[in-house]
Amino acid sequence: MVKNTLMPDQRNLFNKVWDLHTVRDLPGGQTQLLIGLHLIHEVTSPQAFEILRDRGLKVAFPQRTVATVDHIVPTASQARPFQDSLAEQMMSAIEKNCRDFGVTLLDLKDKRQGIVHVVGPEQGLTQPGMTIVCGDSHTSTHGAFGSIAIGIGTSNVAEVLATQTMFLNRPKVRRVVVNGELAPGVYAKDVILFIIQKLGVQGGVGYAYEFAGSTFDAMSMEERMTVCNMSIEGGARCGYINPDEKTVEYLRGRPFAPKGAEFERAASWWLTLASGDDAVFDDEVVFTADEIEPTVTWGITPAQSVGISQPLPKVAEIAPDEQKLIREALEFMGLQEGQPIRGTKIDVAFIGSCTNSRISDLREAARIAEGHHVAPHVRAIVVPGSQLVRDQAMSEGLHTIFENAGFEWREAGCSMCLAMNPDKLKGREVCASSSNRNFKGRQGSPTGRTLLMSPAMVAAAAIEGVVTDIREFAAMA
Amino acid sequence: MAISEVKTVTASGIPLLLDDIDTDRIIPARFLRCVSFDGLGEHAFEDDRLQDASHPFNQPQFQNAGILLAGRNFGCGSSREHAPQSLMRWGIKAIVAESFAEIFFGNCGSLGIPAVRASRADLEKLASLISADPSTQMTLDLQQMKLRAGKMEVSVSMPDSAREALVTGQWDYLGRLLSAADQISAHSAKVPYLNGFQSV
Numbered sequence: 001m002v003k004n005t006l007m008p009d010q011r012n013l014f015n016k017v018w019d020l021h022t023v024r025d026l027p028g029g030q031t032q033l034l035i036g037l038h039l040i041h042e043v044t045s046p047q048a049f050e051i052l053r054d055r056g057l058k059v060a061f062p063q064r065t066v067a068t069v070d071h072i073v074p075t076a077s078q079a080r081p082f083q084d085s086l087a088e089q090m091m092s093a094i095e096k097n098c099r100d101f102g103v104t105l106l107d108l109k110d111k112r113q114g115i116v117h118v119v120g121p122e123q124g125l126t127q128p129g130m131t132i133v134c135g136d137s138h139t140s141t142h143g144a145f146g147s148i149a150i151g152i153g154t155s156n157v158a159e160v161l162a163t164q165t166m167f168l169n170r171p172k173v174r175r176v177v178v179n180g181e182l183a184p185g186v187y188a189k190d191v192i193l194f195i196i197q198k199l200g201v202q203g204g205v206g207y208a209y210e211f212a213g214s215t216f217d218a219m220s221m222e223e224r225m226t227v228c229n230m231s232i233e234g235g236a237r238c239g240y241i242n243p244d245e246k247t248v249e250y251l252r253g254r255p256f257a258p259k260g261a262e263f264e265r266a267a268s269w270w271l272t273l274a275s276g277d278d279a280v281f282d283d284e285v286v287f288t289a290d291e292i293e294p295t296v297t298w299g300i301t302p303a304q305s306v307g308i309s310q311p312l313p314k315v316a317e318i319a320p321d322e323q324k325l326i327r328e329a330l331e332f333m334g335l336q337e338g339q340p341i342r343g344t345k346i347d348v349a350f351i352g353s354c355t356n357s358r359i360s361d362l363r364e365a366a367r368i369a370e371g372h373h374v375a376p377h378v379r380a381i382v383v384p385g386s387q388l389v390r391d392q393a394m395s396e397g398l399h400t401i402f403e404n405a406g407f408e409w410r411e412a413g414c415s416m417c418l419a420m421n422p423d424k425l426k427g428r429e430v431c432a433s434s435s436n437r438n439f440k441g442r443q444g445s446p447t448g449r450t451l452l453m454s455p456a457m458v459a460a461a462a463i464e465g466v467v468t469d470i471r472e473f474a475a476m477a
Numbered sequence: 478m479a480i481s482e483v484k485t486v487t488a489s490g491i492p493l494l495l496d497d498i499d500t501d502r503i504i505p506a507r508f509l510r511c512v513s514f515d516g517l518g519e520h521a522f523e524d525d526r527l528q529d530a531s532h533p534f535n536q537p538q539f540q541n542a543g544i545l546l547a548g549r550n551f552g553c554g555s556s557r558e559h560a561p562q563s564l565m566r567w568g569i570k571a572i573v574a575e576s577f578a579e580i581f582f583g584n585c586g587s588l589g590i591p592a593v594r595a596s597r598a599d600l601e602k603l604a605s606l607i608s609a610d611p612s613t614q615m616t617l618d619l620q621q622m623k624l625r626a627g628k629m630e631v632s633v634s635m636p637d638s639a640r641e642a643l644v645t646g647q648w649d650y651l652g653r654l655l656s657a658a659d660q661i662s663a664h665s666a667k668v669p670y671l672n673g674f675q676s677v
Contacts (some may be wrong), residue, residue: 023657023664028638032657034664036671044557046512055651060661064671072510086510093512127670137556137580151580155559155587155650163654165661169638202495202550205579235553237579245648262674269677303499303554304491321597325496340528418555439501439554446505 012275013207013242014173021131025166030167033335035129036147038065038160039116040103042072042094042422044135048157049097056225059101061164066125067098068106070115071420074382075410078108084314087421101161112255114386114412117141117354121225123388124254128243128270133160138354138436140231143222143240145247146273148208150237171238172282174207175275180289185471187364189356189434189454191215193295193305196234199285201303204236207283210275211241215289221250222358229355230436233302242274293463294470296341297438297452299329304438305452306341308469316336332440333449334428342467344451346432348425349380349462350443351407351455353417357385359392361434361455366398368459368473374406375465381408381423383415407462419444432461482646483589486571486617488543490626491533498547498590499554500581504563506555508576517559518566534567538611546604547574549597571617573624573633575600586639589648591619593633598657602629619644 011019040048045067046073052058059065063174082088091107098105102167106112112123117138120126122357128146133139134384135157142149159166176195196203209231216224224241231239250266251257258266295306304326306312314337318326330337334357335344351357362384374380382402384390390412393399416423417435422442425431431443431450437449451467460473487506508520526532533539551574552560561584564572571591585592595603606626607613615626618635619640624631642648669677 020668021664026638028641029636030638032661034661034667034668047514047558050513051651057655061665062660084510090510090512130670135556135558137554139556151556153556153580153584153587155558155584159651159654162651163658163661164665165654165657167638167650167654169636202576202578205550205576232554232580235550235578256668258674265591265674265677266670269674271677301499322496328495330544418501419504420509429590437499437501437554439499441505441524442501445615446509446527 004410009276010280012173012210012279012281013146013240013273014148014210016273016432017129017131018170021127026167030169032165033131033168035133035160035164035166036064036163037125037132039120039132039134039139040065040067040157041116042069042135045097045156045157046090047154048161049101051158052101052162052196053449054390057160059103062102064164065103065161066106067094067103068113068116068119069094069108071414071418073108074422075415076422078411111387114389115354115357115414117229118358118385118389121145121221122388124251124257127251127257128247129273133166137232138229140237140239141225141354143228143231143238144221146240146243146270147455148238148240151232158326159475167258171206171208172179172323173210174204174283174285175210175212175281177213177284178289179213182215182289182292183219185294185456185474186292187454187456188219188226190292192227192230193297193302194292194454196230196303197295197305198287199234201233201301202235204234207236209234210281211239212275216241217244219235220332220360221246221453222360225358226355230302230388233436244274292452294457295465298333298335298341298456300332300438300440302436302438304329311338311340312336325363333442342469344450344460344467345430346378346461347429348431348464349374349458350379350416350431350433351381351458352383352385352415352434354385354437356434356455357383357389362393362398363396365459366401368456368470369405369407370401371461372405372463374462378462378465380406380462381410381416381454383410384412386412405419405463416443432458432467434458481589483591483643483648484619486544486591486657487614488545488570488601489541489612490546490607490615491539491542492546492607493533494548494600494604496548497553499552500552500557500560502608503552503560504557509559512563514559514566517563518568520565521563531665539585541568543568543570544615544617545569545572546600549575551577553578556580558584558587561588561590571598573617582622586642586648586659587650589643591617591635591643593617593635595631595633601633619641
């Protein structure tokens with residue numbers, strides 16, 4: 001527990017928002033924290049609703065709870081009933097639970113359906129200064145708006161449904177500063193992969209990350225979401241970026257955002273939440289944008305990555321207590337120490353997931369793909385993050401560009417990021433993926449292999465059939 | 478849900494001293510296609526077990542183990558409570574690791590599973606001990622914060638709030654949260670986005 005003994009203007013955004021939501025502090029050091037927005041989906045909520053039924057409890061604040069479906073939905077055909085009877089059972093369960101407990105459900109018939117971390121911002125549900133939870137670790141995405149957004153387990157989902165609160169220990173706050181302009185071909189995805197490579201997958205445990213500096217200031221809201229999304233891959237349960245005029249303008253006019261004079265009051269308040277010049281942090285690390293190049297993971301944790309021009313590490317050069325893990329990763333991936341990652345043959349290309357399935361991601365990937373064709377041996381799919389992203393992309397003709405280039409154009413869902421649906425790797429296939437996790441078996445085949453990279457890099461890899469430096473690809477094109 | 482005090486756990490051990498074991502490996506996502514946690518125990522570490530016959534969870538001598546010895550950053554990745562649920566249903570009653578990922582640690586607390594830290598050196602000694610004699614009974618004592626196994630005794634640690642909740646039997650948090658219902662209601666009226674931004 002970190003006691004707040006700071007003067008008001010020394011508080012960073014995290015501390016201001018935490019204090020605002022503190023219902024009570026317990027003697028053991030925990031805070032009972034009020035939760036402003038609870039997002040739920042079909043995988044981690046059914047058991048929580050059963051707990052409420054068992055105890056005869058209601059949803060305390062049904063208007064602060066919004067549900068959608070994403071993890072298990074097929075992306076090729078969404079006709080009901082699903083072929084997978086277990087998935088169909090989960091769909092029926094969330095429909096019944098939302099009906100019984102008075103929770104709004106954005107289901108497949110609703111144009112607002114999509115990946116929960118795409119839908120929240122898109123609908124204007126996600127706002128600065130909120131506490132946001134969801135039974136999904138990538139809830140950190142919503143921190144892009146200057147909120148405290150954290151992933152929780154199913155018991156916590158039940159607690160928040162029943163009380164709109166949960167117990168948490170106040171984490172420390174580390175400011176992760178990146179200054180400077182990103183070089184062409186270097187994206188938000190590369191920035192967060194670089195940060196995780198430098199700070200490690202465990203480096204953020206016990207911390208919230210504030211991402212600050214001119215590199216993040218220059219980013220669009222969608223790029224900021226990509227960065228915050230992967231905070232958890234660096235061990236930080238929460239990552240955030242201070243709200244600014246871009247945040248305000250993104251939210252103006254969104255369905256769940258305040259309207260009229262209320263919006264102006266809200267916007268003024270949102271801007272006051274940002275960490276000021278005197279704000280105090282528990283730790284700070286500083287990087288510069290010119291250190292970052294297109295980055296690709298080669299191993300089985302998101303920190304096992306290299307810049308595209310760099311070779312894989314050599315085992316002997318790694319700290320002794322890390323060597324076992326490096327060897328395990330090299331063996332699983334079928335790669336050699338010291339080899340380049342560029343030129344690694346891929347079998348599958350996946351553009352999608354809560355990290356990189358928004359319209360700006362699809363526009364950039366389409367720009368790369370236009371006029372080219374996916375390599376004959378590669379299976380490539382593009383999965384928009386929401387039905388509205390899909391509609392927008394189609395209104396811009398992006399689907400035609402992708403289809404002409406040999407990509408499959410799919411319906412909205414989590415798809416091959418975690419393969420709880422029909423989209424899966426087979427055998428030892430290697431997938432160039434715009435998603436967030438390269439864990440063993442993550443993409444649905446126990447022996448399948450994942451290389452994480454930006455959507456543009458995935459598109460280039462799909463076309464070349466091998467991991468490609470987007471900067472050279474763009475120069476040739 | 479019964480509320481019970483967890484002061485000590487006595488069981489034999491199972492060593493899995495690998496680092497960065499993520500929750501996809503503990504319970505692969507395909508087993509999350511369910512509306513209850515029943516039956517998850519048999520699928521714990523399924524994909525790792527299929528690829529490695531020598532995986533500790535495959536070894537007959539560890540099938541009755543109740544205390545899992547693990548490495549650094551155990552339980553990283555997904556927030557799925559299915560992960561500690563599957564371990565619990567397999568028979569794990571306590572986890573001793575070099576360190577834990579945060580969401581996984583919280584989920585263990587929700588289920589009344591002590592998740593305590595020990596040094597890597599101590600974990601390696603304990604792993605050697607139970608590999609040599611898998612029947613060795615280990616006792617995790619949450620009041621003394623010690624783990625005893627044979628003649629060995631090592632110090633373990635966990636945050637006070639989590640330890641208190643276990644030893645006093647208050648790890649079922651829902652009841653305690655509900656007891657502040659009036660405060661929650663009063664507090665919510667003070668939060669700007671819950672009062673039409675009138676309080677800003």
